Structures are given as C-alpha cells and as structure tokens.
Amino acid sequence: MRVNLIVNGRPETVDNVWEGESLLYVLRERAGLPGSKNACEQGECGSCTVYLDGVPVCACLVAAGQAEGREVRTVEGLADGDRLDPIQEAFVECGAVQCGFCTPGLLVQAHDLLRRVPAPTDADIREALAGNLCRCTGYEKILSAVRLAAARGEGGRGGDDRE
Numbered sequence: 174m175r176v177n178l179i180v181n182g183r184p185e186t187v188d189n190v191w192e193g194e195s196l197l198y199v200l201r202e203r204a205g206l207p208g209s210k211n212a213c214e215q216g217e218c219g220s221c222t223v224y225l226d227g228v229p230v231c232a233c234l235v236a237a238g239q240a241e242g243r244e245v246r247t248v249e250g251l252a253d254g255d256r257l258d259p260i261q262e263a264f265v266e267c268g269a270v271q272c273g274f275c276t277p278g279l280l281v282q283a284h285d286l287l288r289r290v291p292a293p294t295d296a297d298i299r300e301a302l303a304g305n306l307c308r309c310t311g312y313e314k315i316l317s318a319v320r321l322a323a324a325r326g327e328g329g330r331g332g333d334d335r336e
C-alpha cells in the first residue's frame with residue numbers, strides 16, 4: 174500500500190507499506206527520522222510520541238495507513254532549522270537528558286503542554302508527562318526544564334502554533 178502524509182511540513186510518499194506497519198516504523202525506517210524512539214512498541218513508555226494533526230500520540234500504536242493525508246510533527250520538527258525550540262534548550266540547560274531515549278517523547282509532550290498551558294503548575298506538568306517514562310533522570314531535571322521554559326514565557330514559541 175502507498176501512504177501519503179505530511180511530515181514536519183514536507184509531503185512524504187511511502188510505498189510498499191505492509192499491513193500492520195506502524196507510523197513509528199515509517200518515520201524511523203523510511204522517512205529518515207530516527208528521533209522518535211522505539212522502546213516498548215506497546216504504548217507504555219511514550220518515547221515514540223509525535224504530533225498527529227496537532228495532537229500527541231504514540232506513533233507505535235498508529236498504523237501507517239491511519240496517517241494517510243494527515244500531518245505529523247516529530248521531535249525533529251520542533252526546532253526551527255538550527256534553532257532549537259525553547260523547550261529543547263531548557264532540557265539541555267537543565268541536564269534533563271541522560272541516555273536520551275525518553276527525551277524525544279518528553280519534548281513533544283512538554284511542547285504540547287506549554288502551548289496549551291503557558292504557565293503550568295507542577296501538577297499540570299506531572300499530569301502531562303505521566304505517560305512518558307524515564308529510567309535515568311529521576312524526573313526532577315525534566316520538571317525543572319519545563320518550569321524553566323514556562324518561566325521564560327516561551328511555551329512552544331508563542332503557544333498557538335498548532336498544526
């Protein structure tokens with residue numbers, strides 16, 4: 174089957190998609206975008222989180238065919254060229270990245286939170302990131318990074334750039 178979709182603003186056509194192939198596989202193995210990570214493939218860890226038509230989803234749970242004609246934005250698409258998104262900068266500054274396996278999914282979820290809730294409480298942050306598991310950081314530095322990006326008032330660059 175052929176699947177046409179928009180990925181990070183660019184049209185992509187993928188041929189020979191097999192039945193049951195996931196959006197995550199298409200992104201990583203066919204579209205050359207390995208940022209979204211494949212950790213559990215069961216919707217449990219959040220490391221594969223991407224925007225699908227502006228809503229964060231686990232790309233491992235989305236069949237590639239379900240993405241036909243839709244817009245996908247991955248962690249690679251958060252940056253503006255060489256300029257990192259403020260939430261990406263905050264993760265780096267706060268040391269919220271260790272092995273980095275969870276980071277792409279956390280960044281997409283945190284980016285979405287800051288678009289919806291520019292000044293989140295700690296409870297808001299914890300709830301938004303509850304589906305994203307990290308085995309390394311203990312979460313405190315991740316919370317600090319989201320607080321930092323929010324304090325700078327730069328939630329996802331303006332907060333209203335939903336696809």
Ligand code: FES
Binds near residue numbers: 213217218232233
């Ligand atoms: S790889 Fe998709 S939720 Fe874990």
Ligand code: FES
Binds near residue numbers: 272276307
């Ligand atoms: S930094 Fe290693 S799993 Fe989060």
